[in-house]
Amino acid sequence: MGRIEPDDSKKNETCEGEMPSHVAIIMDGNGRWAKARHMPRIFGHNAGVEALRNIVHCAINYNIEILTIYAFSTENWRRPQDEIDGLFALLKQFVRNDLTTLHKNGVRIRIQGRREGLNNEILSLIDEAEEKTKNNNKLTLVICFNYGGQAEILDATKAIATKVLSGEIKVDEIDIETFEKHLNSAGWSHPDLIIRTAGEQRLSNFLMWQSAYSELVFTQVLWPDFETKDFEMAINEFKKRKRRFGGI
Numbered sequence: 001m002g003r004i005e006p007d008d009s010k011k012n013e014t015c016e017g018e019m020p021s022h023v024a025i026i027m028d029g030n031g032r033w034a035k036a037r038h039m040p041r042i043f044g045h046n047a048g049v050e051a052l053r054n055i056v057h058c059a060i061n062y063n064i065e066i067l068t069i070y071a072f073s074t075e076n077w078r079r080p081q082d083e084i085d086g087l088f089a090l091l092k093q094f095v096r097n098d099l100t101t102l103h104k105n106g107v108r109i110r111i112q113g114r115r116e117g118l119n120n121e122i123l124s125l126i127d128e129a130e131e132k133t134k135n136n137n138k139l140t141l142v143i144c145f146n147y148g149g150q151a152e153i154l155d156a157t158k159a160i161a162t163k164v165l166s167g168e169i170k171v172d173e174i175d176i177e178t179f180e181k182h183l184n185s186a187g188w189s190h191p192d193l194i195i196r197t198a199g200e201q202r203l204s205n206f207l208m209w210q211s212a213y214s215e216l217v218f219t220q221v222l223w224p225d226f227e228t229k230d231f232e233m234a235i236n237e238f239k240k241r242k243r244r245f246g247g248i
Ligand code: FPP
Pocket: 027, 028, 029, 030, 031, 032, 033, 041, 045, 046, 048, 049, 052, 070, 071, 072, 073, 076, 087, 090, 091, 092, 094, 143, 198, 223
């Protein structure tokens, strides 16, 4: 699935023209989209959910294995409370209202991020969605919620340090594989392609570990305006890239 193996990078090399199996998206620009319409920011996030529904279908049609989306970062807690409440409400709505359709379409749902800070209602909704869809294999939709790449690396480091202290692991045994096992994404492939909408060219703490060899595609299109053709353009751009994973 395009996972990067440090000792055998050739094995996973994506040839020119090959499709990405794992696509991740930083869905940026909802606020600007709303502002241009003299509407509150949450209006843009709402439109963003519509764009997401369409892209989930595109990903299924393209036989993408994993679609990872950045829905709420550990830094988004700094936003005004009404926007935070709105984003939480949208996650609940999305999981509740779309679960049946997603399940019917063979989508497996996973939520990635810190559980601390999320209330019991949202935690049980997440657990229910993950449990109900766990055997689906058409597409895995990973929703990064209360997620931060640095937080994920810190949490993994603490878990490993605890095991070192208890004697379960020796310091010399800590390698990339050991580290990977302690990440939220343990056992899952890394993104082949990361798309960011709305013009900024940075990762903003998204998949800091997993993006080591991802191809990055940036587009000016604001997320609510991101359509099938934009997804296709990003994939076509990816297919032109020559991936070497540090080799020649
Ligand atoms: C960034 O745009 C977007 C977010 C912080 C949230 C993205 C969330 C959604 C698309 C909807 C939620 C989806 C689910 C499944 C819960 P921004 O607000 O930073 O835009 P701006 O840079 O134009 O202000």
